[in-house]
Amino acid sequence: MSNRKPLVAILSGAGISTDSGIPDYRGPNGLWRRDPGAEKLVTYDTYMADPDVRRRAWLMRRDSETWHARPNAAHLAVAELERSGVPVRVITQNVDGLHQLAGLPARKVLELHGTARAVVCTKCHARSGMDTALERVAAGEEDPPCRVCGGILKSATVMFGQRLDPEVLAQAMGIAKACDVFFSVGTTLRVQPAASLAGIAAEHGARLVIVNAEPTPYDELAAEVVREPIGTALPALLSALASPGT
Structure with a gap:
């Protein structure tokens, strides 16, 4: 018998960060519901064409809940699982960087939608820290x-x-x-191509576990579907994986 520990993949969506005070986009209290105009601030063609959109986007970034958010019990449980010696890889749809702040090594986190903690030039592709850019905004540079x-x-x-x-x-x-086990956590699994990862994992023999408040299109492929709050459900599920004999 092999003593190889199972490779655990975790696909995380907005729902894993709501306990940290970061609202999701499409939920009842989501960003797009509260401010329908916010969506065009993050639409590439509109952003590039309209200086006023860019000025408003910088103010939205400045006021983002992300800068005050701290990792919650779910983020911390993922980092704890990795520290226990279980091979863990996180694939996240989030841009908040909370998995890394929780202590998960950056090389083990794939950020499908990039990161809000950096800025990039659309012309020369130079990257720098968002904090520096926001300091410039605070000093009077609107764009x-x-x-x-x-x-x-x-x-x-x-x-x-x-x-x-x-x-x-x-x-x-x-x-x-x-992977041997694939957790889909806090995502509706409706945005492609990220959503297809759950199906790919199941097709290749992984045990698929879906932790989400609402039904997803992939529930029927899952070995386990958990509707409990993520902040309590995910730590319990991951703790069981880290325990000897599991």
């Missing part, structure tokens, strides 16, 4: 240009109208095919 080439800066997130990074997506698909 700070790239300091390298003068190009338009945006957050290092995937906006509407942009493709996912094909290399990151390929790595995510590789993990989905190779």
Whole structure:
């Protein structure tokens, strides 16, 4: 018998971060429900074409709940599982960086939609910290240009109208095919291609566990569907994996 520990993949969506005070996008209290106009602030073509949209986008970034958010029990449980010696890979649809703040090594986190904690130039692709860009906004630059080439800066997130990074997506698909257990946590599994990862994992023999308040299109493929709150359900599920003899 092999003593190899199972490779655990965790696909995390907005629902894992709501306990940290970051609202989801499409839920009852989601960003798009509260401010329908916010969606165009993160639509690439609109952002690039309209300086007023960019100025409003910078104010939205400045006021984001992300900067005050701390990892919650679910993020901490994932990091604890990794520290216990179980091979863990996180594939996240979130841009908040809370998995890394919880202590999970950055190399074990694939950010499908990029990160809100950095900015990138749309012209020369230079990257820098979001904190520096927001300091410039606070100092009076309403739409700070790239300091390298003068190009338009945006957050290092995937906006509407942009493709996912094909290399990151390929790595995510590789993990989905190779893992032994695949947790889908806090995501509706309705946004492709991220949602397809759950199906790929199940097709390749992984045990699929879905932890989400609402039904998803992949529930029938799951070995287990959990509707309990993520902050209590996920730590319990992961603790069982880390225990000897499981």
